Amino acid sequence: MTAQTEAELETETETMTVREAIRQALREELDRDEDVYLMGEDIGLFGGVLEVTGDLYEEFGEERVRDTPISEAGFMGAATGAAATGTRPVVELMFSDFAGVSMEQIMNQMAKMRYMFGGKAEMPVTVRTTEGGGMGAASQHSGTIHTWIGHFPGLKAVTPGTAAAAKGLTKAAIRSDDPVFVFENKMIYEQKGAVPTDEEFTVPIGEAAVEREGEDATVVATQRLVGESLQTAESLAGDVDTEVIDARSLYPLDTETIVESVRKTGRLIVADESPLSYGTHAEIVARVQEEAFFSLDAPIQRVGTPDTHVPFSPPLEQEVLPDGDDVREAIERVT
Amino acid sequence: MGEINLQTPEGRAEALRRMLTIRAFDSEAGDRFADGEIPGFVHLYIGEEAVGVGTCAALEDDDYIASTHRGHGHCIAKGLDPKYMMAELYGKAEGYCNGKGGSMHIADVDAGMLGANGIVGAGPPLATGAALSIDYQDRDQVAVGFLGDGAVAQGQVHEAINLAATWDLPAIFVVENNQYGEATPVDKQHNVDNLSDTAQAHDIPGLTVDGMDVTAVAEAIGEARARARNGDGPTLVEAETYRYRGHYEGDEEPYRDDEEIERWQDRDPIESFRDRLIDRGELTAEEFDELEAEIEAEIEAAVEYAQEADEPMPDEAYDDMFAETPPEIERFATAARTDGGERTASSRSSSEPRSDGGRPGGDRR
Numbered sequence: 299m300t301a302q303t304e305a306e307l308e309t310e311t312e313t314m315t316v317r318e319a320i321r322q323a324l325r326e327e328l329d330r331d332e333d334v335y336l337m338g339e340d341i342g343l344f345g346g347v348l349e350v351t352g353d354l355y356e357e358f359g360e361e362r363v364r365d366t367p368i369s370e371a372g373f374m375g376a377a378t379g380a381a382a383t384g385t386r387p388v389v390e391l392m393f394s395d396f397a398g399v400s401m402e403q404i405m406n407q408m409a410k411m412r413y414m415f416g417g418k419a420e421m422p423v424t425v426r427t428t429e430g431g432g433m434g435a436a437s438q439h440s441g442t443i444h445t446w447i448g449h450f451p452g453l454k455a456v457t458p459g460t461a462a463a464a465k466g467l468t469k470a471a472i473r474s475d476d477p478v479f480v481f482e483n484k485m486i487y488e489q490k491g492a493v494p495t496d497e498e499f500t501v502p503i504g505e506a507a508v509e510r511e512g513e514d515a516t517v518v519a520t521q522r523l524v525g526e527s528l529q530t531a532e533s534l535a536g537d538v539d540t541e542v543i544d545a546r547s548l549y550p551l552d553t554e555t556i557v558e559s560v561r562k563t564g565r566l567i568v569a570d571e572s573p574l575s576y577g578t579h580a581e582i583v584a585r586v587q588e589e590a591f592f593s594l595d596a597p598i599q600r601v602g603t604p605d606t607h608v609p610f611s612p613p614l615e616q617e618v619l620p621d622g623d624d625v626r627e628a629i630e631r632v633t
Numbered sequence: 634m635g636e637i638n639l640q641t642p643e644g645r646a647e648a649l650r651r652m653l654t655i656r657a658f659d660s661e662a663g664d665r666f667a668d669g670e671i672p673g674f675v676h677l678y679i680g681e682e683a684v685g686v687g688t689c690a691a692l693e694d695d696d697y698i699a700s701t702h703r704g705h706g707h708c709i710a711k712g713l714d715p716k717y718m719m720a721e722l723y724g725k726a727e728g729y730c731n732g733k734g735g736s737m738h739i740a741d742v743d744a745g746m747l748g749a750n751g752i753v754g755a756g757p758p759l760a761t762g763a764a765l766s767i768d769y770q771d772r773d774q775v776a777v778g779f780l781g782d783g784a785v786a787q788g789q790v791h792e793a794i795n796l797a798a799t800w801d802l803p804a805i806f807v808v809e810n811n812q813y814g815e816a817t818p819v820d821k822q823h824n825v826d827n828l829s830d831t832a833q834a835h836d837i838p839g840l841t842v843d844g845m846d847v848t849a850v851a852e853a854i855g856e857a858r859a860r861a862r863n864g865d866g867p868t869l870v871e872a873e874t875y876r877y878r879g880h881y882e883g884d885e886e887p888y889r890d891d892e893e894i895e896r897w898q899d900r901d902p903i904e905s906f907r908d909r910l911i912d913r914g915e916l917t918a919e920e921f922d923e924l925e926a927e928i929e930a931e932i933e934a935a936v937e938y939a940q941e942a943d944e945p946m947p948d949e950a951y952d953d954m955f956a957e958t959p960p961e962i963e964r965f966a967t968a969a970r971t972d973g974g975e976r977t978a979s980s981r982s983s984s985e986p987r988s989d990g991g992r993p994g995g996d997r998r
Contacts, residue, residue, distance in 0.1 A: 333770075335769065361769065364800075366796065367792075367795060367796060367799060369792035369795060369796060371758065371788060371789035371792050372758055372761065372789060372792025372793050372795065372796045373792075373796060374758075375755070375757075375758020375759055375761065375762060375789060375792075375793060376758055376759075376761045376762035376765050376793065376796055377762060378758070378759060378762055379699065379747065379758060379759035379760060379761060379762020379763045379764075379765070379766075379776075380762035380763065380765040380766045380769070381762070382742055382747060382759070382762070382763070383697060383742070383747075383762065383763040383766040383767070383776075384766050384770060385765070385766040385769050385770065387762075387765075402752060402755060402789060403755065403758055403789065406751070406752050406755060407750075407752075407755055407758075407759060411740075411748065412953055412954070412955070412956075413733055413953045413954050414730060414733055414734040414738040414740070414748070415729075415730050415733075415734060415738070415740040415741075415742065415748060415953075416728070416729065416730035416731030416732070416733050416734065416953055417731070417952065417953035418729070418730070418740060418741060418742050418743065419740065419742045419747075419748075420742075420956070421956075451954065452954060452955070454955070454959075474956070474957075475956035475957075476955045476956050476957065504959060504960075549959070549961070550959030550960060550961055551961070553960070
C-alpha cells in the first residue's frame, strides 16, 4: 500500500459519485485560486453534456465557467496562450475523440512551448476529457486517446479509476504547472466511492494505488476496469488472491509500485480500455520486463479493445469492450 | 507608446534603428547560414521591417506578440537582444531558448514575446489566449497575433479570431501579406481581393495598410490597440509588404522574377523612411551612414558572441520538459551527467569557466 493510500484513509471521507467528486474538485479549486477558470463547450449555462460542471456556472459566473464556441483548435490554443501568460485554464474537451481537431495546438504548442523556449514558459493548463464506450455512442464518441497523450513528450496523462482518485487527480492537475490531461471514463460517472473531504487532499501525479492486496497475481487496471477488476478479484477470492492496482497516472507512471507488486505475485495482467496494439498495455509490460523479468512466473496478459473502433449496436459494442470477465479469463490463463 | 513613439524625433530615430537592426541581423544570418555555421532552416524578414517595427511602435513594452516562422524581425522590433538571438540561431546555451528553439522558435515570454512558430497559423490562437489572460485579470495590455498571407487559409486562425471577437478580447491580428505563401502567390491561395475582407465574417474591423510604410502600420495598430483597450474587441490589419528573399534561405525562387522584386524594392521601407527623416531635417545622409555602420558592427559583435558562446551540455537536453521532471526523463539526465562531462564539437575547452552573466533566463536555471 502506498503512503498516499494510507493518507487517504486517515482523512474524513464522504460517499459520492465520480461525477460529484470531479465537480467538488473543480469547485474547491475555483474557490482556492482566482486564476483558475473553466472553459469548454456547453459547460456553463447548460452544465455540460455529461453534467460534470453542473451548477458551477450559477455559483461562479460566466467569466469563470466559460462557454466556448464549437472550435476545439481555437479554444485549446487559447488555453495554451492563456496558460503561458499568467492564468490557469481548465478546459473541458467534450469527447476525447474531438482531440483530433485540436491536435496541432496540443502537440506543437502546449506540449512543446516550455521546452522549445528553454524553460521560459509556464504551462499550467488542465484538459479534462471523456473516454470510453458502453453507451451506444458509436465510434466517434467512444474512443480512448490516453495512449496518444501519454506517448507525446511534454504532456502528462492521468486516468482515475475511483471517485477519490478522480477528485484528487483533478485537483493535482489544476495545481500543476505542467499540462495535464485528465481522462474521465464516462461509464464510471455514477460509480460511488469514499472521497476525502479535506480541501487540501490531492493525489500526486505519478503515484499508483494498490486498491486490493493479493499474493497470486497483479492486475494493473485503469478507469472502468479498476472497479471491474476489483469485483473479479473478489469473485475469485479463495482460488486466486489477486492484487489490483489503479495505475491512476499513465505519464508519469508509477513503475515502482507496479514492479514491487509483480515481484511479490510473479504474474501480471494489464487491463486498460484502449486498443491493444502499440499502446498503454505495451508500455506497462515493457517496464515490468525491464525491471522484474526474472520475477515473472507466467507470460504477461493484456486486456483491452481488440484494435477495433467501438461499434454502435449494443451486442457488437459488448463484444469488443473489455470487462471483468476478460480480466477473469486472463487471470485464469496464468494461474 | 512604449519606446518608439513615432510622434517624436527620438521615437522615429529608434524606429529607423530597429528596422536597420533587423536588416543587418537577417543579412548576416543569411550569410552565416550559407556558410554552414547555422543549422536548420532560416526564414528572413528583409523587406518586411516596417510591419514588425510599425506594429511594436504602437504597443507598450508589456504587450504580447505571437510570431510566425519569419520571426527575427518581430523579436528585434519587440526589443529582444540580437546577441542572444544570434546565439540561439547558432544553437548555443546562451541563446534565448538555451539552444532548444533555434531560428523558428525564439521566445522570451517575460519580454512579451510568445515565440516565433514553426506551424503556419498557430500563433493567432496563442495571441487569443494571451488576450484572454489580460481580459480575465483586467490588465492594461493587448496581444498581437502575427500571421502570413498563407496562414489566412488555416482553420485555426479563424477559430482564434472568432473566439476573440465573440469574447471582445484585447487582441490584434496582423496579416503580413508578403505576396507568397511559401512558393505560391497569394492570389492563387485566396478568393478575396483583400485578406482583410475576412474580418467581415467575424464582424470586426478589417483594414489593409501599406506595409512598406512604418508610420501607416503604427497608426493602424495604434487605433486597433485603443479599440482593444476600450473593450471593443479585436481588429484585423493586413499589411501589404514584400519578402525580398526566398521563403527559406536556399530557395531558388522559380516562382517570381527580378523585375517584380525590383519594383517592390523601389519602395523600400528603410530607404523611404530615411528619406522622409532627411526631408524633415531630423537626419543627414552622413548620420544615416554612421548609424548603419554602427548597427552592422553591433551585429558583427553578435555573431562573434554567438560563435564564441558555449555549446549546451548534453544533460541539458533533458531540462525544461516539465516544471517537475518525472523519473522517466530524470534517469537519462542522470546518465548524461555521469558520462557526458564535456562540451561537444566546436565548443571551447571544457576547462574554461562558463559565463552565465547577463544571459537571458540565466537566473532561472
